[in-house]
Amino acid sequence: xxxxxxxRWLRTIPGRIGTHVTLCLAAIVALLAVLTVAIGNAxxxxxxxxxxxxxxxxxxxxxxxxxxxxxxxVANILxxxxxxxxxxxxxxxxxxxxxxxxxxxxxxxQAAQLAGxxxxxxxxxxxxxxxxxxYERLVGAAMKQNDQxxxxxxxxxxxxxxxxxxxxxxxxxxLLPKAYNITLDSGAHVRQAYETKRSAVLSGRTxxxxxxxxxxxxxxxxxxxxxxxxxxxxxxxxxxATLGALALTAVxxxxxxxxxxxxxxAKEDGFDSIxxxxxxxxxxxxxxxxxxxxxxxxxRADTYEQTYLDKSLSVIYPDLGDRPVxxxxxxxxxxxxxxxxxxxQESVPFLGFFGDEARAVGxxxxxxxxxxxxxAYRNVQRNDAQxxxxxxxxxxxxxxxxxxxxxxxxxxxxxxYDAALSSLTAVHQDAFDTAIEDADGGLRGWxxxxxxxxxxxxxxxxxxxxxxxxEFR
Numbered sequence: 066x067x068x069x070x071x072x073r074w075l076r077t078i079p080g081r082i083g084t085h086v087t088l089c090l091a092a093i094v095a096l097l098a099v100l101t102v103a104i105g106n107a108x109x110x111x112x113x114x115x116x117x118x119x120x121x122x123x124x125x126x127x128x129x130x131x132x133x134x135x136x137x138x139v140a141n142i143l144x145x146x147x148x149x150x151x152x153x154x155x156x157x158x159x160x161x162x163x164x165x166x167x168x169x170x171x172x173x174x175q176a177a178q179l180a181g182x183x184x185x186x187x188x189x190x191x192x193x194x195x196x197x198x199x200y201e202r203l204v205g206a207a208m209k210q211n212d213q214x215x216x217x218x219x220x221x222x223x224x225x226x227x228x229x230x231x232x233x234x235x236x237x238x239x240l241l242p243k244a245y246n247i248t249l250d251s252g253a254h255v256r257q258a259y260e261t262k263r264s265a266v267l268s269g270r271t272x273x274x275x276x277x278x279x280x281x282x283x284x285x286x287x288x289x290x291x292x293x294x295x296x297x298x299x300x301x302x303x304x305x306a307t308l309g310a311l312a313l314t315a316v317x318x319x320x321x322x323x324x325x326x327x328x329x330x331a332k333e334d335g336f337d338s339i340x341x342x343x344x345x346x347x348x349x350x351x352x353x354x355x356x357x358x359x360x361x362x363x364x365r366a367d368t369y370e371q372t373y374l375d376k377s378l379s380v381i382y383p384d385l386g387d388r389p390v391x392x393x394x395x396x397x398x399x400x401x402x403x404x405x406x407x408x409x410q411e412s413v414p415f416l417g418f419f420g421d422e423a424r425a426v427g428x429x430x431x432x433x434x435x436x437x438x439x440x441a442y443r444n445v446q447r448n449d450a451q452x453x454x455x456x457x458x459x460x461x462x463x464x465x466x467x468x469x470x471x472x473x474x475x476x477x478x479x480x481x482y483d484a485a486l487s488s489l490t491a492v493h494q495d496a497f498d499t500a501i502e503d504a505d506g507g508l509r510g511w512x513x514x515x516x517x518x519x520x521x522x523x524x525x526x527x528x529x530x531x532x533x534x535x536e537f538r
Contacts, residue, residue: 103269335497
């Protein structure tokens, strides 16, 4: 014991070999610990972005759309009056309304799950659900009065319009802003979790490289000590241990680099774009409904025209130069900017949701889907311009017929735009799914790899020094 305390054992060859072995094993344990923690962070980030909060936030994005489209269907039903075959039809509008109601319920459940212990978010979700109940009661009253009046298309009586105003004001002033904030807040939580976890993965990669280098240096030092002391050129077992440590370090660092890349792709090419395009779709449907409101409620026509412009600008804001921002200039500016733009080019002459998408778009399938969406959006705006020209000329019947597709392809063109936008979203969904699948596949089996590798390295080290120590027995 006295010999150990005074360090005399370090003056012996077995003692020095033991010190080398101890340092090597300690460094290997540190490497395995760092690698295990880093892989755990990578697994947590994939779980959060790919399987838990990420998909749930995307699901809550349908809340705004579902609520907005519910109100749109009500506006259409009241606009067509007794002509139940106009537009997509009275019965189909009711079916869509009920479907959107179910989607809103499901999205609210997802939002409640995301809220967890966040009291503010939970309160907002509950307020949306309570408000939805009030909205349905107001809509029921408006629909009853509408059925009783039996009015011709576009000529709803004042009591029907007033009843609808109460309902749509509740929707656009309370429910829709709160639904939008739910998605924004929950999306911010996911982005914060992404930044934290990805930073931890990249930091873990650095620590894996550093601890792996220390292991390699200690193994090389042990190899050199044995070579000098016992006049051996190489110790095969230690050579294998060194190669194994090098492979574990390189593969571990490479795995973490790949995982960080998969997470980034899932978040930036998938999650962010899906969420942004879901907002563009919801606002587009809301703007399309503003056309019906514009015709249904002449007393608020100017208001609905302005809200239509505001929503259109959020989807695409073309460079208008020095011209005033109004609908006429918007139509011409949109045709001019989109007419000269091809998806995938670097210079993007417009802002808005699609402007952000255009700046991030790649080539191939994604660019093709974006181009089809932009072309379809131009057709929607051309139909809107024609409808307003008819209404401004005093031809309300012609405007209603144009808006509801009796003398135009307005409804068909909007459906084509919606389908193109859904296809563009599906491209990003595929990118998201592929990135998550790649991340899951890359992590498969790594629960056991660090422990098994550590055991193998330790065994090789003991085998490498066993014969040398046996010479002193």
